[in-house]
Amino acid sequence: MSKIIPNISVDCVIFGFDFNKLNVLLVERKLEDEKSKETLIDDWTLIGYHIYEEEDTDSAAKRILKKLTGLDHIYLEQFEAFGEVYRINDPKDKLWLKYQSERFSERIVTIGYFSLINSTSVSLSLHERNVKWFPLNDLPELGFDHNKILNKGLERLRDKMRSEPIGFELLPGKFTISQLQRLYEEILGTKFDRRNFRKKVLQMKYVIPLDEKQKGVKHKPAQLFIFSREVYEKTKTERFDFSI
Amino acid sequence: MSKIIPNISVDCVIFGFDFNKLNVLLVERKLEDEKSKETLIDDWTLIGYHIYEEEDTDSAAKRILKKLTGLDHIYLEQFEAFGEVYRINDPKDKLWLKYQSERFSERIVTIGYFSLINSTSVSLSLHERNVKWFPLNDLPELGFDHNKILNKGLERLRDKMRSEPIGFELLPGKFTISQLQRLYEEILGTKFDRRNFRKKVLQMKYVIPLDEKQKGVKHKPAQLFIFSREVYEKTKTERFDFSI
DNA sequence: TTTGCAATGTGTAATATTTACGCATTAAAT
DNA sequence: ATTTAATGCGTAAATATTACACATTGCAAA
Incomplete structure (x- = not known):
């Protein structure tokens, strides 16, 4: 695959319904100091990644969903680009990005997608990382500006629910x-x-x-x-x- | 001002109403060969520009509107990011970008904004370039993928018109x-x-x-x-x- | 086997909203 | 004074929404 574009990413707000509550899929973000074993980061984020040079932003979101669920035809829709200069400002977030790659210390504009999946019939895996459904009224602490992104995605889901049979x-x-x-x-x-x-x-x-x-x-x-x-x-x- | 980010831009679909027709503001894109004086490009585009490193995408759109109209508080709303790899493919478009700066030969993701202005009370200027209102049913040939962007913006305007008093x-x-x-x-x-x-x-x-x-x-x-x-x-x- | 339980499945009247439409009014131009 | 081309107002009919009650079904407990 081609090179990663360091200042553009996609983030997916993945919704699931268990016949009772609306849930969002999050991935655990854990980082500990290699020597002291001190926990540096322990929270959750939306599932996202940088895009590749030869990859549409839509394809990047699809790639993430495919890796996560193994499925190809999942409902997916772009809802908003988040382009504030200081959207990533917390030292934790900067530390995490640096840990991923030195190249990610630049400014990142992220494009938000929301996705609807039938959570009763899907098994999930994301490499070695812990992914989990959380009901909307009981979310853990979220990294980056993912609270904002999640809420905007939810807003858009609600709007669209009223006008189209999604x-x-x-x-x-x-x-x-x-x-x-x-x-x-x-x-x-x-x-x-x-x-x-x-x-x-x-x-x-x-x-x-x-x-x-x-x-x-x-x-x-x-x-x-x-x-x-x-x-x-x-x-x-x-x-x-x-x-x- | 800070450095330009070469692979992120904003484009504005600026709507105006003359009490009869809905119009869009476009800027002329003209390029002729310096020696032969042959016309290389002569068409129109939406008004857009790259963003700066220290600039929110929203601010970039506002900057463009301000430069164009001199006004500060214009209705502005982001509607979609356009992130296809091959959205800029036509040789004309590549030529134009190259002419602007060598750095713009990279891939560009653009973020679409639509803007509503009261066209009866605004005077327009954009440096040395020709800007003009066009009624939606009589658009000229548009460069880049600006036809697509314009139509998506219009679609969003229509949707929003139904639910909010804009x-x-x-x-x-x-x-x-x-x-x-x-x-x-x-x-x-x-x-x-x-x-x-x-x-x-x-x-x-x-x-x-x-x-x-x-x-x-x-x-x-x-x-x-x-x-x-x-x-x-x-x-x-x-x-x-x-x-x- | 009978009974209770916790849902599903159907109909109708009251109310609110949307649509269709007719006629009088006003200021400017002739 | 008359004509013109709009504005301004009211009401009846049609349609859509809301409120609400009771019979039905299959399983489980008695």
Whole structure:
């Protein structure tokens, strides 16, 4: 692969949904002094990396996701570039970058991507580093300006959820209407009336009912549905709107 | 000022409204062979520039606007980073960059900003270069990937117009409801019923009627209004929506 | 095997919002 | 004085949203 560009990186806000909470995937950032064994850094960050000279920024984000999940076709969208001069200012952050490479002591503009993955069906690995899902309301201390990046990504996810059917990306292929409702309630921070929500979803021709029911639940099993992007693209004119 | 970063730039899609059409501001790109006087390049581009090492990307965009208009507080918003490896590929574009500086032969990631200005009250100048307003439906040939950038900027303007009251930035401080309507119709590409549009606008507490009427028109002069961002921020909860 | 539990699944009336549309008013130009 | 080309106002019809109650299903516990 070609050379790394030292002052441009991408960072991914990877969202997952466990049928209850919206989670973000973070990677542990640990550094200890080689002699004294003193812990110099111990916190978490978004998953990101510098881009290569012969690599689109989109491709860099895809590369990171692929390395992490082994999967190729993950929902990915750029949401904002972070270009403040002093976005990396904390000595910890500078130390970490220096430890990675002397070349990273320059100024870095990073491009934020958010990604939606169906966390129930994915196994994760990132070399020797520890990656973990964190619910949004219980985040650890984050390095760099990743709190800001994460929140901007979340904001964009919320906005986009209201106008396009991207929520399905967070669910398995087959899902129930209640699962979809919980997802929307969790992300948008609202409550919907169960019956009205169902009515709305049933109107969407691209949410297709299956002749199949939920299994292994201890109550009346719900009908399963699939989302069809193909049908959605054909019937796009209907304004999609999950707002209150 | 500090050194230029050769592989990061900003480009501004500057919109203006002349009470009839939505226009974009472009700068002429002309280059002729010094000996033969042959025209090597003659087209137009968005207004952009590389960023400096000690400059936020936002500040770089502001710097460009200031140089162009002399004004400080212009509506400005980042909309997308363009990070394809081969976004600059045309020999003309490479020639132009080389002519600007040998250092610009590297790969460049550019960050797109869109800006809204009240074109009726601004005088423009950009050193020795020719700048001009073009209506969106009659654009000249654009250099680089600026057609793509322009269209993405426009898309973002449209999206944002539907959810936030940014259209006012394109009008003079005092405006009539019909002017506002024409603006929205032009940008969103829709027609609104005059009476219903008026009703909707009058509900917005942040569109404040003045005891003042239009002058110099050859029909019944309309009442003038001002937009108050302050009132808007206070009453934000009401969902703003100009959709059909 | 019966009963309780915890969900799913359906319908309808009340309310709010959006759309469609008609006519009087005003200032300038003829 | 009359015409012109807009502004300004109100109301009815259509549509969309919200609120709400009860029957159904499959499993688990009694």
